[in-house]
Amino acid sequence: MDKIIEQIKTSRRPVVIAAPAVIKKLTATLAEARLFRNVTYKLFRTAAEDLLGSWKPAARLAVARDLKVSPEHTEILLANSLFARPGVSRKVDELCALRERYKEYLDYSGLILDFYRGREVIIVGDYGTDDLFNRARAILTEIANVISHATDSFIRKPVPIYRFKDYKEEILALGYEVASLIYMGVRPDNIKIQKPPASYMPYFDEVFFLLGIEYASASDFTLSEYEVTKEIMTALAARRGEKLSAALPDILKRYRDYENPVISAITGVFNRYMAYDLTVAAIYADLAYSLSTSRLPAPDYRGAVILTDLRDDVAAADDHWFIPVFNQDIFPATHLDDDYLDDDEKATLGLLTAREANRREKARALASIDRAPRLYLSYSLMAPDGMAVKSPLVSAVIEKHGAFEQEYKRPENVSYSRALDIIALGKRLDNYYKYDVREEGLEKLLATYPDHSCLTYKNAFNGLEPDTYKRLFRTPFVLSYTSIDKYYRCAFAFYLEKIIKLTRGGNEEALYIGNLFHYCLEALLAQPDISDTRAFLEEKVASYLSAEGKEPTAREKHFIEKYLAILEKLADFFREQNENSSFAVYGLEKEFEVPLGEGVVLKGKIDKILTTEADGVTYAIVIDYKSGEPEVDLNRVVHGLDLQLPIYFYLLNSGGHEYRFAGMYLQKVLPSGVFARQEGKTYEDQLHDYFRLKGYTNGDRSVLQLINRDFMVSGFRTIAGLRLTGDGSIHKTDAARVLTDAEFARLMEIVGEKLMEARDGIRAGKFPINPKKNNKIDSCEYCPYRDVCFREEADYRELVFDKNLSFIREAP
Ligand code: SF4
Incomplete structure (x- = not known):
């Protein structure tokens, strides 16, 4: 830097071309030394545009409109046309034609050459990596006295290169190192970090936040990503037929730009288009493209660690530089032969081939390492997106600086963040409890943080705020047999499905x-x-x-x-x-609805209802068709399970007409697999057995007679588990499937109680995670919400089922 200052001092009206950080440093140094010189500063890009010209925004609009291509594609064509020369390839000839056709939009005046002609042009930190500036530099060499300088001189120093298995360890160590420097009194602005790739930033943000370290960095977001930009673009889209100059000021009236830097920045972008007398429709796509390629200007923070591109930066004597992610393709970046112009065309046009660009990028990256006064390098072998390899510059750094690769060792007995320590303790406890692995530091962390809350997470659902539940619970709230069954199987699963309507595809x-x-x-x-x-x-x-x-x-x-x-x-x-039965079809798929009170309604559809009249009494049978192998077991009713068939009678009898119970059955109609071979039975026999009704029957002989007039002769071929003894009574082992009228009445009382219990629980918003289990059922077995509830073994309620409906049986 001193040499450059000397050069400026001895030059008359020099032009300095450099990166922004270098220009900033030079102006500050000259001001401090109270040296007043007539110096013109130019960025690489502006100098190149001076000497080669640049396309006005109207060029992109015209090309995109005429060629019917996207603004992105247009941008590529226009940029490459500046290098084109006839006779290289058809593609390059077309670029020449494009440049000629739209030359009125090229912002170039030969008079600018007079501005540079004969002057001393000091170029700082140019590694020849930019084709446009390379072209401009060639012109400058012809007309001016060009002097080149490196940004700063080589500083030999010990450089640790830390190797990590995983990128999280790497970023964590970086955080600790920065924290320790700040703790030792280093000013945060003297700590500069090469900005990691975007995929590292979420974890970087987390670590630095937990360590309480503030950092300054240019925004990662393009202007189009901000909500306010989306809002304005949506408003513009609705006024596509209007002139931009009329629609935009009207839309922007609502926003006060001094309150929001994004508004100021997007206004700057919009202003480029205001000169054209075009409709919103004509420029909308280009405007969107411009916003997607523009960012907020980098804030000039003081007192914060700086995240920047160190390749273009200049170091102060007391700076500490960090280059994490010192990995292949990241530092230095790699160019591939995948640009619009291929390497052969580039070579013919005198542009950088991918190979040459990579060579120069390496030199540029290495130069930044060389000029750092103090440096820390690190890389990991596992990046957020997969395996990673160390930078090819590692060996060069070792050779030039006597650097050494090593594993990182966290400073012992020093902590910079309680929050990070607690997270580290949590990970160690996890490994200890799950895999019996005692990691280093576990005991120490445990002793330091006895009040930690790791592994104390409880998955219990304690309900919702009453106001929130009030909004979710809409009356009339309809319950069906299936939803009641769900509620009793697991109230939380019911809540997910029926209250917040979380559904999973089938x-x-x-x-x-x-x-x-x-x-x-x-x-x-x-x-x-x-x-x-x-x-x-x-x-x-x-x-x-x-x-x-x-x-x-x-x-x-x-x-x-x-x-x-x-x-x-x-x-x-x-x-x-139907043969020999007095029962006939009364209804198929018949719907019923009964209010349960408190805004809750019970609805149901009964597949088949059979009825018959005898002595002024109406008898009823309900049947539900099922596929697969379902069972019905009324012993489960006390737990709110298997309520379906009794609920059908509850619905049937709530309509004002009294039906006497004759039978309630499930009928299986669709086998889910092949039948196992049974000695002496054909496939037809087995299918017949499969179709037989399964359920409960009124054991009164007069009712059995109505079900099958010939039952004493032929038995009950179509009902399973209803065998007869020689005297015509029900077989003892099948008696469990037979009910008396009084038993049925008691059953219906229990069903009514279970319905009210479910209604009250749901009304009160009680949805605990309470899946049921015993050797027959497991509520969680096919539940699709296992990833939501985090069920623990202790959440299960073990159920005990009666064997013979003793809770309703009459005393013998
Ligand atoms: S997985 Fe089990 S505990 Fe979790 S919601 Fe489903 S039934 Fe309830």
């Missing part, structure tokens, strides 16, 4: 085939006298598929065929069921 294919099956079954039940079952079912399948606009796949066709064969057999079973 198996769409299974759903569609299942619906088709249900549709055919319904048709079959509604039409008792079918002469040709097969033809009837095929016609139903065709009409369903056409209504749904579905063309079944080969796999779906296979299942449809399989299910039709089962439905044919089921039709035979229904015929047998």
